């Protein structure tokens with residue numbers, strides 16, 4: 001498992017790699033542009049080359065892009081749809097230029113509109129973005145379940161995957177916090193096993209390319225998205241240790257999106273603690289079997 005954190009690209013793409021190194025990350029996640037503005041970052045070939053060179057020299061092995069929050073692939077508004085498509089396609093092209101594993105995407109919000117047509121709308125934008133780019137996968141993120149946000153359960157993710165064309169560039173990103181607040185009980189080995197069996201049956205675990213590892217400030221099934229530092233929330237150290245040591249997650253990138261003690265994001269201590277929890281989980285599993 002490649003444990004790492006979400007890092008800022010302030011100062012340039014290559015700067016994100018050195019931030020990842022400072023945190024002791026084996027993997028990093030970045031935004032391809034400011035997450036709260038439509039304006040794309042003006043990256044050119046030199047930026048991509050500098051990024052790849054920095055990666056080659058570092059212990060950071062993989063990079064994931066998180067698409068910007070403004071994207072709403074499910075919108076019925078033609079202007080927002082066009083902006084969402086442009087932004088997602090741009091993220092995929094940057095992903096290709098920097099060798100990213102995928103672009104993590106919040107699949108969209110339907111607000112009060114009907115579910116099935118919203119899923120069709122979202123799927124068609126995702127499918128078009130894939131068709132307009134070469135190789136980088138879209139990783140649909142399993143969401144926290146607040147009303148009107150698509151993708152909180154595996155039925156919706158399966159329908160979105162299908163609506164996006166169902167090809168091998170439609171992938172999945174699982175977030176421990178989102179699973180927990182959506183009512184997927186990942187607190188025990190058996191619970192997590194059941195959740196992954198359902199994900200496999202409905203979506204296919206071969207699509208799972210990335211994990212977000214976060215504790216939850218809010219209770220099980222509460223359908224709100226409030227990340228907490230590992231061990232400081234409602235999921236707790238023991239269950240996160242099991243999540244991090246799940247055999248089906250071996251080899252995946254696992255990104256901390258935790259607030260950190262100064263609310264500036266995960267620290268080197270947090271990344272080290274995640275590794276410690278993983279080894280604790282491996283030991284606990286060895287005793288159980």
Ligand SMILES: [Zn+2]
Pocket residue numbers: 066104106141
């Ligand atoms: Zn996300």
